[in-house]
Amino acid sequence: MRGAIIHGTRDVRFEERAEPVIVEPTDAVIRTVAACVCGSDLWRYRGISQVQRPTPIGHEYVGVVEQVGDAVTTVKPGDFVVGGFLHSDNTCAVCRKGMQANCLHGGGFDGCQAEKIRIPNADGTLLATPGEPDADLIPSLLSLSDVMCTGWHAAVSAGVSPGSSVVVVGDGAVGLSGVLAAAQLGATTIIAMSRHEPRQIVAKEFGATHIVAERGEEGLAQVLDLTEGIGADAVLECVGTEEARAQSVQLVRPGGIIGLVGVPHGDLPTDTLFWGNKGIRGGIAPVRAYLPHLLDLVWKREIDPGKVFDLTLPLSEVAEAYRAMDERRAIKVLLQN
Amino acid sequence: MRGAIIHGTRDVRFEERAEPVIVEPTDAVIRTVAACVCGSDLWRYRGISQVQRPTPIGHEYVGVVEQVGDAVTTVKPGDFVVGGFLHSDNTCAVCRKGMQANCLHGGGFDGCQAEKIRIPNADGTLLATPGEPDADLIPSLLSLSDVMCTGWHAAVSAGVSPGSSVVVVGDGAVGLSGVLAAAQLGATTIIAMSRHEPRQIVAKEFGATHIVAERGEEGLAQVLDLTEGIGADAVLECVGTEEARAQSVQLVRPGGIIGLVGVPHGDLPTDTLFWGNKGIRGGIAPVRAYLPHLLDLVWKREIDPGKVFDLTLPLSEVAEAYRAMDERRAIKVLLQN
Numbered sequence: 001m002r003g004a005i006i007h008g009t010r011d012v013r014f015e016e017r018a019e020p021v022i023v024e025p026t027d028a029v030i031r032t033v034a035a036c037v038c039g040s041d042l043w044r045y046r047g048i049s050q051v052q053r054p055t056p057i058g059h060e061y062v063g064v065v066e067q068v069g070d071a072v073t074t075v076k077p078g079d080f081v082v083g084g085f086l087h088s089d090n091t092c093a094v095c096r097k098g099m100q101a102n103c104l105h106g107g108g109f110d111g112c113q114a115e116k117i118r119i120p121n122a123d124g125t126l127l128a129t130p131g132e133p134d135a136d137l138i139p140s141l142l143s144l145s146d147v148m149c150t151g152w153h154a155a156v157s158a159g160v161s162p163g164s165s166v167v168v169v170g171d172g173a174v175g176l177s178g179v180l181a182a183a184q185l186g187a188t189t190i191i192a193m194s195r196h197e198p199r200q201i202v203a204k205e206f207g208a209t210h211i212v213a214e215r216g217e218e219g220l221a222q223v224l225d226l227t228e229g230i231g232a233d234a235v236l237e238c239v240g241t242e243e244a245r246a247q248s249v250q251l252v253r254p255g256g257i258i259g260l261v262g263v264p265h266g267d268l269p270t271d272t273l274f275w276g277n278k279g280i281r282g283g284i285a286p287v288r289a290y291l292p293h294l295l296d297l298v299w300k301r302e303i304d305p306g307k308v309f310d311l312t313l314p315l316s317e318v319a320e321a322y323r324a325m326d327e328r329r330a331i332k333v334l335l336q337n
Numbered sequence: 338m339r340g341a342i343i344h345g346t347r348d349v350r351f352e353e354r355a356e357p358v359i360v361e362p363t364d365a366v367i368r369t370v371a372a373c374v375c376g377s378d379l380w381r382y383r384g385i386s387q388v389q390r391p392t393p394i395g396h397e398y399v400g401v402v403e404q405v406g407d408a409v410t411t412v413k414p415g416d417f418v419v420g421g422f423l424h425s426d427n428t429c430a431v432c433r434k435g436m437q438a439n440c441l442h443g444g445g446f447d448g449c450q451a452e453k454i455r456i457p458n459a460d461g462t463l464l465a466t467p468g469e470p471d472a473d474l475i476p477s478l479l480s481l482s483d484v485m486c487t488g489w490h491a492a493v494s495a496g497v498s499p500g501s502s503v504v505v506v507g508d509g510a511v512g513l514s515g516v517l518a519a520a521q522l523g524a525t526t527i528i529a530m531s532r533h534e535p536r537q538i539v540a541k542e543f544g545a546t547h548i549v550a551e552r553g554e555e556g557l558a559q560v561l562d563l564t565e566g567i568g569a570d571a572v573l574e575c576v577g578t579e580e581a582r583a584q585s586v587q588l589v590r591p592g593g594i595i596g597l598v599g600v601p602h603g604d605l606p607t608d609t610l611f612w613g614n615k616g617i618r619g620g621i622a623p624v625r626a627y628l629p630h631l632l633d634l635v636w637k638r639e640i641d642p643g644k645v646f647d648l649t650l651p652l653s654e655v656a657e658a659y660r661a662m663d664e665r666r667a668i669k670v671l672l673q674n
Contacts, residue, residue, distance in 0.1 A: 093565040094591050099614050102591035103568075157616070201434055228430040230441075254431050256438035257618065260611055268607040274620045278435050278493065280607070281594065281616030 003114025004318040006057045009047035010326070012319045017056060017111070024072035026089075028122035029062035030081060032301075032337040034142045035113045036309070037321045038085075039172050039261050045322050048265070056111020058318075059085035060145040061118065062138065063337075065126075072122045079128040082295060083119055084253025084287025085146045090124030096237035100124070100288040113318050115337055127291045139334055140298045141304025143177065147332065148273040148289065148294060148305040150261050151177025151238065153285035155185050158234035158259030162186030165227050167251045168208075170238030171306035174261060176206055178236040180305055182295070191232065193222055194246075198330060202307050209279040215243075220250050232256060235281075242266025248334060252278050261285060309334040341453025341655040343394045346384035347663070354393060354448070357455035363410035363426075365459035367400035367418060369674040371479045372450045373646070374658045375422075376509050376538025377600050382659050385602070395655075396422035397482040399475065400454065402463075402672075409459045416465040419632060420456060421624025422446070422483045425589045427461030437461070437625040450655050452674055455515040467636060476643025476671055477635045480514065480590060483624065484669070485631060485642040487598050488514025488575065490622035493520050495571035495596030501522030502564050504588045505545075507575030508536040510645035510669040511598060513543055515559045517642055521634070528560055528569065530584075536668060539644055552580075557587050574619075579603025582670020589615050598622060646671040 003017045012059050035058055043049040044057070049311035065079045075081055088095055088103035095103050103124070107275035109117060119125055133141060140148075142182045151174050159181045160166055168178045171194035182190045183206060191201035191210045196324040200211045223232065237244055240262025249272055260282035268280060298301045313321050314337075321333035340354045357366045372395055378591050380386040381394070402416045412418055425432055425440035440461070440623055446454060470478060477485075488511050497503055501524040505515045508531035519527045520543060527539035528547045537548045549559045560569065568590035574581055577599025585595045586609055597619035605617060634640045646668035650658050651674075658670035 018529065093567045095566070095589060097570075097592050099590075099592035102614055230430045230434070233434075253434060253436075253618075255434050255436035255623075257616075264608050264611045267607075270605040270617070271601050273617070274601045276622035277439055277616030277623075279594075279616060280610070283591075283611045283614035283619075285612070286592075 001115040004057050005054050006044055006051055007054045008051050009042050010019040010045060012045065012057065012322045014316050016334065017114060020116050021065055022069045023032060023118065024120060025069035026121055027069045028065050028072055028075060028119045028126060029067040030061070030117050030119060031066050032061050032063045032115055032117055032315070034337065035315060035335045036142060037325050037333050038146055039174065040235050042326060043263065045326060056114065058111050058113030059109055060142065061117055062142045066116070068296050074123045075126050075128050080133055081128050082127040082141050082144050082291060083126040084291065086284065087119060087121040087125040088288050089121045092287055094123065098286055098289040099260050101284040107247060113183040113271065113315065113335060115315065121284065125260045125288060127295055129295065137298065140304055141308045142334060143305040143308060144291060144294050144298065147173040147308060148177045149287040149290045150174045150285040151236070152181040152290050152294065154178045154236035154238060154259035154261040154282055155181035157282035158236055158257045160185040160187050160234045163188050164234050165232040166234045166236065167187035167193065167223055167232040168236045168238060169189045169244050169248050169251070170262060171196060171203065172238065175236070175238035176202050176308050176331070177305055178238050179208050180206040180303060182236070184303065191226060198310065202331070205307060213278060215247065221245070223251050226305070227253065230254070232301050234259060238262050240265050249273060249278060257281055284316065293311060308332045338452040339653070340448050341394050342391050343381055343388055344391045345388050347382060347533050349382065349394065349659045351653050351655050354451060357453050359404055359406045360455065361457060362406035363458055363460065364401050364406045364454045365409055365412060365463065366404040367454050367456060368403050369398050369452055369454055369652070370399045371475050371653065371674065372398045372672045373479060374662050374670050375483055376511065379663060380600065382663060385532065395448055395450030396446055397479065398449040398454055399479045399482065403453070405459060411460045412463050417470055418463040418465050419478050419481050419628060420627065421486065423621065424456060424458040424462040425625050426458045426607060427625055432461065435623055435626040437623040449496050450652065450672060452652065458658040461613055461626060464632055466632065474635065474648045477641055480642040480645060480672060481628060481631050481635065484510040484645060485514045486624040486627045487511045488573070489518040489627050489631065491515045491573035491575060491598040491619055492518035492571070492594035494619035495594045497522040497524050497571045500525050501571050502526035502569040503571045503573065504528045504530065504560055504569040505573045505575060506530050506581050506585050506588070507599060508533060508540065509575065512573065512575035513539050513645050513668070514642055514643040516540050516545050517543040517640060519573070522641065526563060528563060535647065539668070542644060552584065554632040556584070560588050564590065567591070573598060575599050577602050586610060588613060591615065594618055645669045649673060
C-alpha cells in the first residue's frame, strides 16, 4: 500500500510502504476513507522541527475496519470508524479521568496519510458511526479526529460556559473549531482574531460574534472595548508561538483562563500570569473523551465542523496538500482515498 | 502612634510614625486589635527581596473602626472589622468577577503592623463582624485577612470539589489553611507534605488524611501510591520556590490543576505542563470575595483557622515575631495591640 513519507523540509512523498497487519490482539487495521494535513505537521514540513530520517506522517483519519485482533470487541470489519490522533486504552486511571491523550498505555500512529492504517488499542481509540455515513458528512467526521476535538479541548480547558466571553487566537482549522466549540458551550461573546477573509467567514458561520483583524496593542484595545475593559473570561490559544501566547496573556481577564492547544513553541510568562491571577490549562486533546458527544452532534447535523476543509485532493496528491497549507492557500486539505 | 518599619535585612523596628488620618472620603482609620507577620514579609526580612529605604511593613489586621470618610456607608466607628491584605472598591468590572486582588482601583497598605491603619476603599475592603467577637475568635478572624483566604484561593483555583484528591505543598500557615480549605470543599484525599511535627499536627486537625514527610522522588512515589499511580486532581502550591513549583508539576495528574499562591520565586516549565495536560491557576487571593462566607464559618465556629498562630506577642515586640518566624520557631505569630 502507499502512504505519505516526509524526507525533510518541504519534501513529502507518496510512496510504497509495508501493508499494515495485526500485531497485537487489540489492534485493528482500517482502510482509510479520508485523511488530512494538520497544522502541526507543518512544523516538520517547514523545517522548524527536524526530520531525522524518512518518516511516515499524518495522524488524522476516518476509515472502514478491515481486520481486528482477537481481543477487539467494540468495532468489527465493515464498520465506519472515527478515531483520535493518539491511541488510548480508555481504561487506565488517566483515561478514566478523561485525559486519554495522556493514556498510560497509549501513543502515536505510524503515519495516517496512507491507504491503510494500523490502529493499536482499537477499542479504546475508535468509535463506529451508527451506520454508513452520507458522503457529505465525511469532512465533519474527519474533523473529529483532531481539529474539532482540539478546539473543543481549548474551550473546555478554558472553562467556557453559558454567558462566557471568549477570544480565539489563531484562525487555522483548530481556532475555527474553537469558535464552534465556544458557541456550543454557550459563550455569548466570541471574538475571532483573524486577518483572512475566508477564515473570517467560517468563523462567523461557526458563531463568532466579533472579528478582530488587528494584532498587538491595537488588537488588545479592540478586545478590551468588547470586554468591559478587562479582557475575556476565556482565551483559546490555538497557535503555539511565543507571540500568540504573549498576546493571549494580555487578552484574558484576571481570574480568567487561557485554554492552550497550540503545540508550544515559546514559553509563558508565569510571573505575569500569577500577578494577574490568570490561569492556563490544556495540552493535547483527549479526543476519545469528546468523540461520543461530538459524533452525536455531527450525526444529527447540529454542527458542521467539516467546513474547515476548503480543498479536497486525492490522497496521492498529499505533497500538493502540504504546499497548499504551507502557502496558506487552504485552511485545511481533505485527502480522499 | 507606633508601627513596624523595616530598615534592611533582619532589621525591623517598632517606631513612632505619623498618625493615620482620613485622606479620601472613602477611607476609614482603624485601631488595630491584632496584626501578624506573613511568610511573604520574610522575603524582605531575609534580604531575598531588597529594601531600598526604611518602609512601614505588614498587611494583615483586624481592628475597630475609629473614623470614616464621608462616603463610607457599610462600616462605622465602633465596628469590629476584618479586611484583606489589599484594598479594593468591590464594584469595578474586575471585582464583579470576584477578583478583588486585581481591583482596577485597589492597592496595598502603608504598613499594618501598627497601632492604627488607614484603610482606603473602606466599603469595598472591610467587613464588620455581626457583633463584638469573643477574644478566642480573634486569631481566626485575623487569619481571614490573608492566610486563610489565600489557602482558600489555592483550593478554589485548583478546582477542588467533593471527592477530589489534593496535595498541599508547603506547611506554613498558608499551606495549612489550604488543607482546611480542601476539607471544607469536600476533598476526600488530602495529602499534606510536611516534615515538621507541630505542623503535621495542625494539618491533621485541619483535615489532612495523609502526611508525606519526604520530598523529591521519594515524596513523589508516596503521593503516586495514594493516587492510583497518576498524581492528584489538585495540588496547592503554597511556597513559591522553584523547587516547590517543580515538585507540584510532578504531583498533579494529567488534567489536574496546580493552585498557585506562593509568591513566585521561580519559573514554571510551561512545555511540561502542556504535554502533561496540567493546568495552573491562582495568584494573589481576592480576600474580599471569600470574606463573607469564611467569616460566617468562623463566627459559627465551624472552622478554626486561627490554629495557625502558635505564638502571641505584644505588637511592640514585632522584631521578635520576625525572628521567631525566620528561625521557624513559630508557624505564625499574632501581634496584640
